[in-house]
Amino acid sequence: MTTQTPVADDAARLAAFEARIAADESIEPKDWMPERYRSQLIRMMSQHAHSEVVGMLPEGNWITRAPSLRRKMILLAKVQDEGGHGLYIYCGTETLGVDRQELVQQLLDGKAKYSSIFNYPTLSWADIGAIGWLVDGAAIVNQTMLAKASYGPYARAMVRICKEENFHKKQGYEFMVTLARGTPAQKAMAQESLNRWWWPSLMMFGPHDADSPNSDELKKWGVKRKSNDELRQRFVNLTIAQVKAIDLTVPDPDLRYDEASGDWITGPIDWDEFWRVVKGHGPCNSERLGARRKAHDEGRWVRDAAMAYAEKQQRNNRETTERQQ
Amino acid sequence: MASPALFPALLRLGDDRLVLGHRTSEWCGHAPILEEDIALANISLDLIGQANLLLQYAGEVEGAGRDQDALAFSRDAMEYRNALLCELPKGDFGVTIARHFFHGLFSVLQWQALSSSKDATVAGIAAKALKESKYHVRHAGEWVIRLGDGTEESHRRAQAAVDQLWPYTGELFMQPTDEAELVADGLVADVSALEGPWRAQVDDVLRRATLTVPETAWMQRGGRVGVHTEHLGHLLAEMQSVARAHPGAQW
Numbered sequence: 190m191t192t193q194t195p196v197a198d199d200a201a202r203l204a205a206f207e208a209r210i211a212a213d214e215s216i217e218p219k220d221w222m223p224e225r226y227r228s229q230l231i232r233m234m235s236q237h238a239h240s241e242v243v244g245m246l247p248e249g250n251w252i253t254r255a256p257s258l259r260r261k262m263i264l265l266a267k268v269q270d271e272g273g274h275g276l277y278i279y280c281g282t283e284t285l286g287v288d289r290q291e292l293v294q295q296l297l298d299g300k301a302k303y304s305s306i307f308n309y310p311t312l313s314w315a316d317i318g319a320i321g322w323l324v325d326g327a328a329i330v331n332q333t334m335l336a337k338a339s340y341g342p343y344a345r346a347m348v349r350i351c352k353e354e355n356f357h358k359k360q361g362y363e364f365m366v367t368l369a370r371g372t373p374a375q376k377a378m379a380q381e382s383l384n385r386w387w388w389p390s391l392m393m394f395g396p397h398d399a400d401s402p403n404s405d406e407l408k409k410w411g412v413k414r415k416s417n418d419e420l421r422q423r424f425v426n427l428t429i430a431q432v433k434a435i436d437l438t439v440p441d442p443d444l445r446y447d448e449a450s451g452d453w454i455t456g457p458i459d460w461d462e463f464w465r466v467v468k469g470h471g472p473c474n475s476e477r478l479g480a481r482r483k484a485h486d487e488g489r490w491v492r493d494a495a496m497a498y499a500e501k502q503q504r505n506n507r508e509t510t511e512r513q514q
Numbered sequence: 515m516a517s518p519a520l521f522p523a524l525l526r527l528g529d530d531r532l533v534l535g536h537r538t539s540e541w542c543g544h545a546p547i548l549e550e551d552i553a554l555a556n557i558s559l560d561l562i563g564q565a566n567l568l569l570q571y572a573g574e575v576e577g578a579g580r581d582q583d584a585l586a587f588s589r590d591a592m593e594y595r596n597a598l599l600c601e602l603p604k605g606d607f608g609v610t611i612a613r614h615f616f617h618g619l620f621s622v623l624q625w626q627a628l629s630s631s632k633d634a635t636v637a638g639i640a641a642k643a644l645k646e647s648k649y650h651v652r653h654a655g656e657w658v659i660r661l662g663d664g665t666e667e668s669h670r671r672a673q674a675a676v677d678q679l680w681p682y683t684g685e686l687f688m689q690p691t692d693e694a695e696l697v698a699d700g701l702v703a704d705v706s707a708l709e710g711p712w713r714a715q716v717d718d719v720l721r722r723a724t725l726t727v728p729e730t731a732w733m734q735r736g737g738r739v740g741v742h743t744e745h746l747g748h749l750l751a752e753m754q755s756v757a758r759a760h761p762g763a764q765w
Contacts, residue, residue, distance in 0.1 A: 242551075252539045253536060253540060254755055257587075257765040258532075258586055262562055265555055268542050268543070269552055272552040276548050276549065276552065367764065371763055372762075374763075375760065483544070484545065484546070487546070488546025488547060490667045490671065491661070491668070492546055494660055494661050494664025494668030497665045497668075498663055
């Protein structure tokens, strides 16, 4: 133990912490960390976990209508993976000294955020392809960066999750290729879906760097390694090539290729829509939260039963042991 | 060369899993805890995977050019051969669990018998499915005990689920008359022989769950010959809606 005063102690610890970040060392659960680092990570990781869980709803909406058994199995496996990611990241968040129930309660109380993309409805079967391709595609760009995050448990979770997300993205694109090369009605379905999901996908990277309140701090501490705009640009470049390959178009009359940078430059993003959905007025915000609350309320008797049964078992085991002594 | 007489038997096997898998998938995102969302999606995926193999093989032995998707998405309710138990609405978690327990236990016994079928494809599918169904029964059986011996409310709900489903369990063990020759040839299992061992295990688990087996004067039937409950038509209307709106399309 050190004999320094608490303040000097904290300053020294912060300096040592920041030196470790600068040296690209991984921060582990038992290591000292600034409270602000801990709270920012809890915020990010729980938002990520909530997004996985809420994200099961728009896709789950089409499981019962998948038009082939193969697609039904792929979709079920994907939604199951998402539940698994949610569970995995909730567990990762618990390493920061917070409990899953508390995080879930924040979601149900409407106090925690989740990815706004899931507040858009899935209106056609093609949306399942578009989500895999665009939404998982955008998530991967983000998560590939997070796999290098300074907090070890998060970075390791991201490595594993990225592998599965990459698979989802490939399946999503293959799904869209099949539709685009299918009947005229299937191709029209694919285009209509791309029209609806394009802009919300670009919004997934968050506000422009100048308007992103948490970005600087997260970058300083090595949680985020690239800015929202850098990641968005990377996604646009990757995706436009794929859109062209299957002869579809994005709903952006201003889209242009910039020779100098090699980037595809999009027209302006409708940030009013972005903030409207973030603030709770998207097409499905109340529906998604309502579905989560309903599942939670209707499942209470099941969770209570599991708890009561476990307690009975413990009591019985204790009594058996006592009798034997 | 597989016998075309296997076709109705394969439909009965496949349709049970397709319809029950479909019902189970309705839970996705709505389960009582995240762990159960994952488990139920996994069970649903197993069942639909089994249906996929069974219906594919059914199409082959029929020899009329229908594949598993044609059989799943282009047949009307009257052509479905699943047991009525599989098509009943998902109900609460208690109903879902009790059904998985009843049908899963039946499936384990059925797959065990079918894994020595003289038809190599059937035996192969049964061997793979047996491992999955054993897991389903373990999962459902543990929950039956937890719910039955949990709280007053969970006991009441679990007993109500058993009471509701019980009259639909008898059909599982009614040997379809058109399978008599297949049974004699060692190609499919005699399901009537499975009832004794099934009942012994059900009694054991229900006793540990402090639940009772209801008295039933009549066991519902009809699914195996295409006479279903009102529920199947709605289930298929939903399941087949996209596929039927685009005849001939590839997905």
